Amino acid sequence: MYSERLERLDTQYLVETAEGIELQAxxxxxxxxxxxxxxxxxxxxxxxxxxxxxxxxxxxxxxxxxxxxxxxxxxxxxxxxxxxxxxxxxxxxxxxxxxxxxxxxxxxxxxxxxxxxxxxxxxxxxxxxxxxxxxxxxxxxxxxxxxxxxxxxxxRSQSDEPFSLPQASPQTPPLPLDLEEQMAIVGFAERHQQLSDERQQELAEILQAITQRRGQEAVTYLRGIGAWLLGAR
Amino acid sequence: MDLSRISVEAKLRGPWEAIDLGFVMARRWWRPLFLAWLLPPLTLFLLLSTVFYQYPLVAYLLVWWLKPLWDRLPLYIGSRALFSESVTTKEVIRAIPGLFKKDLLAWLSWRRFCLTRSFDMPVTVLENLSGDQRSRRMSILHRKSANAATWLTLACLHLEAVLTFGSMAFVYALIPEQVEIDYFGIFLDAENSDITIQLVSNTFSFMAISLVAPFYTMAGFALYINRRIELEGWDIEIRFRHLAQRTRGQRQMGIKNLLIPVVFISMCFLTTADSVADENNDEVLSQKQSKEFIQEVLSGEDFHKIVVKKGWRLKSRDKETDETLPEWVIQVVEFIERFSDEWHSFNKLVRGGAKGLEFILWITVISLFIYTLYYYREGLRKLLASTQSDTQKVKQAPAELFGLDVRRESLPQQIPEQVMSLWHQGEPRKALNLLYRATLSRLINEHKYHFHDGNTEQECADIIAASAAAELTSFVNEITRLWQAVAYGHRAIPQQQLELLCQRWPEVFFHAK
Incomplete structure (x- = not known):
């Protein structure tokens, strides 16, 4: 999977410090x-x-x-x-x-x-x-x-425009998520105003096997996980 | 549209970053993009140039006016390359009429001077939208990127100009002065001048626009893609699909995973460390296998690359300067030698007074030292205080040694009795653990021995041996050895030995008190 990602075009520049920390720009x-x-x-x-x-x-x-x-x-x-x-x-x-x-x-x-x-x-x-x-x-x-x-x-982009999180009761993720997956779900919650409702349902239903929900319910559930990941309890 | 095959990193970017991504895309796919852009207009350009030989500007202007058409081929190829599809030349040629036809009139008339051309073009060419639908779509897309798209067009326009004049200036700079070109005749002779100037400038301009065009097209395309990633959450979709795939994979492994805990529990007391690791995770290679694998990787080509670099570089001169003394040192030495006689007599003169001088100097040094101590008395006092508190802090008894809780509160009252009762309950390990912990705790809290958090069992025993009475030392040595054998060697405990230790326990600790 990693090599696959390396091939993708990007303007990213990576430096690894002596401490093994990866800096990117x-x-x-x-x-x-x-x-x-x-x-x-x-x-x-x-x-x-x-x-x-x-x-x-x-x-x-x-x-x-x-x-x-x-x-x-x-x-x-x-x-x-x-x-x-x-x-x-x-x-x-x-x-x-x-x-x-x-x-x-x-x-x-x-x-x-x-x-x-x-x-x-x-x-x-x-x-x-x-x-x-x-x-x-x-x-x-x-x-x-x-x-x-x-x-x-x-x-060096300044902090992005403030976003508002949707109303959703925090939900514990049903399975352990790695960093990229967490970011995707948080992004899903944060971008609820940019993405159209239909598209949000479509996206949420990709994870039907995990959420066990469909339609708007799945969207709300995923938003809940996003809120949980951002620290809401 | 298969997002898993997308060849750019899908993530949220600012419009400027998207433009830069477009430049990277154009660089990566340069050959097909450049050729696809160049060949159709070049054919037309040559054709028109021969037909309208007398009016070279006509050929250039026509080709230039048709730029919105030429931009469509690289866009077509770029949109395929974005999803890792390669297109053959035949496919491209077959696609040309369809591509050129779309919204032809609009793009060649009132939209010819549209400042967001490369950003808008994908909507026409790839989404096939026109009329009302198109303008509605445009208004959504433009909301965030129109500014950058406009500046992109203006910047590329200037790039073309810079490239045209720059390459002309470059060629001019390379012509030696001695070559006597009749610039006057070429450019200002009434008969031929217009045509020659225009032919030269046409060629340079055409070259410039064909070099800039792939970058311009791809940068606009990248802006468009960036907007769609943002609006449609492509990055989210890619990761969600990945997550869904991962869990699907896990469910198939589910049955296998069920077995693991059973095996794990049954082997728990018997296995050595690495076999535990084996059962814990069935994907991990065994020690031998992984060693072999590591050897294989290490002997592979990646670790045996030899690179020979040839080239000119400055030689390091550090060594030479180290070996030879610098010039001025030699001069100083010579100077001193030359005047050594004078020095000698001067010395004699001074030696008498020197004794007194030495005495005064010593007095000065000592009084300076004392004065310094006095002057910094406050600071020194603080420093001393802080080091003392440091040592006090260190001397605070550690709560845990090598993972064992040695606080007094964690221990029961009657140690030997508790130990024996644990032994009879069939928990030999716990029994010895308790005894050993109690020993350490007593040593720390009552005998005031001082262990660091990082000390090992043997180091603790050595500390005791260094200063304690013989009886205590032998007791500690014995229990340490037994504990090591049990904790790390997984050996059985002989009952006699434990009983003996329990008997000695009160003696040792009450006597020493």
């Missing part, structure tokens, strides 16, 4: 990353424009300062945000993605600086073409800078 691909970059570029451009207005009146000194500021923003905007904001520039925050080291530890100064300096190579020959090609070909969606620094961009 969902890799982020070119589209969300490009959009996050777009937001960052817009923010940077806006900041540079706002700063340049008063500096315009400062003559050559102003121009010099402008150039320095532009340089710093261009190269260190991502570094500073990635290090101090848990791997998220404002654009990445909008798209709920984040940079981490490839062992899923938080990104540090060194790695962040490397990945953002190699941006230059990614940009070649025009508008991040090299980076895009690298991202599409690489199994972990890494651009050249990521490969050099050993970093990944992953999805």
């Amino acid at each position: 969902q890799l982020a691909g070119p589209v969300p990353r490009a959009l996050a970059y777009l937001i960052d570029v817009s923010i940077r451009t806006l900041v540079v424009m706002l700063l340049s207005l008063p500096l315009m009146f400062a003559g050559k000194f102003g121009t010099g300062l402008m150039l320095i500021l532009t340089f710093l923003l261009e190269w260190f905007y991502p570094v500073v945000f990635e290090v101090f904001r848990h791997g998220q520039t404002p654009g990445k925050k909008c798209l709920q993605i984040a940079v981490v080291n490839d062992d899923l530890t938080p990104i540090s100064w060194g790695t962040s600086i490397i990945r953002n300096l190699v941006r230059f190579a990614d940009f070649l020959p025009f508008a991040y073409l090299a980076g895009l090609i690298s991202m599409v070909l690489n199994g972990n969606f890494q651009r050249l800078g990521d490969l050099a620094a050993g970093t990944l961009v992953i999805h």
Whole structure:
């Protein structure tokens, strides 16, 4: 069964720690990353424009300062945000993605600086073409800078929308369930508003041999098990 | 639709994650998807290019306008691949007319600029919905993913542009300056310029859109699949079916399982540890079998892979620096040698005053030490207090030693009598257990011997032997040996020995008190 699951396509990235704990993350691909970059570029451009207005009146000194500021923003905007904001520039925050080291530890100064300096190579020959090609070909969606620094961009979705559990008296499961089965039943209870009633009955009747019930009764019973698994007694 | 054969991991994902999954799908099934997308428009493109040689833009624009049609073939192949079905070329060719026909007019006219094209396409192509039904379905599907689908289209549009201009720039960068191409003549000469520019840019653009299209189609398809997983609970269905199958399998084994407890009970007192494990779970291999199996796996190919890696890498220079002294150390030594004479005379001068200086330095060190102790007196006091309480904590008598309850409360009053009565009831093991527990309990609570939770029986006996009177030591040694023989060796207890121990018990413990 396990090998079967390995073959299934997914964007999942797994790391096993020395303690034998498996950490997992969902890799982020070119589209969300490009959009996050777009937001960052817009923010940077806006900041540079706002700063340049008063500096315009400062003559050559102003121009010099402008150039320095532009340089710093261009190269260190991502570094500073990635290090101090848990791997998220404002654009990445909008798209709920984040940079981490490839062992899923938080990104540090060194790695962040490397990945953002190699941006230059990614940009070649025009508008991040090299980076895009690298991202599409690489199994972990890494651009050249990521490969050099050993970093990944992953999805960091915020807590999902709150759900309401259906009214059902808690029921003890009739047999021991493994983790995936428990998750399926809990999911069945949690998603009662998204799934249509007919579909819920259909799903519940798959387990007829276990629940010994049919139709709406089976649905209510399974919801009860779900509530029990979530701690209701 | 057989969900058990689905080739992507069915679980709830956000829309962006679904798009990324689409990219993974396109990468995995790249060849068929790319060829299926490329071949029909390429034929048309070449055909039109030759026919309308004077107007290259016509060929490109027509092919570009028909993109909603071209997207349908990879979608068809992707939808089959999703359920692990492979399609032959013949099947694809036979499917083409049917695929192209669906909602043709709408997709080529007012829906041509629909920003969620790749997300909407499956509803037309795979669900065959049109008109009212389609719009109702759309409104459900769009509720969550329309935003991402729109951005997907915009992003892919820009990807195409980046790929077009990028590859042109790349080619241009590779042409050496010495090669004197008459760019002016090619691009700006009035006669030929338009056609040449357009031919070059057409080729690059066509290449770009054909490379991006499979990703775009699959990303939209993945968004659509993701929405259906969410709406129809595919992940739940897959796991429920798995659970149902598992229980069906278990019921068939039911009769076998009934026998196991009977066998287990009857063998309980006689069996050694590993045979108990055997009866406990009939699927577990016997010790010998599993050993053989492990050997087999270990000698297998997976553990004997030899990988030869060739390549350039930096040589480690750590060793060399360790062996040779750094430059500056040599310089310092040389400096000292050069001025050694001066040093010598200086030494003589100083030696007289040195004795006094040494005395002062010692005084300083000692007073500094005392001052430090005084300065940190509070902290030191706390530290001492904490270590004391630590030792006190450790000295708290353990409630359990090697799984035996040794609290005083758990024992009856009259130990020897209880032990003998248990013996006569035909429970020799329990009898010895009680005696041994009582011994340990007395040692801990009355003689104040201190055992750790982790001590073994023999270690406890050794602790006693190290400091106790000869009588107590011999008693403890004897009972420990007997207990070990019974508990681990499953040997029978000779009655005499137990009686003797019971007789000695009050003597030993009252005398020592």
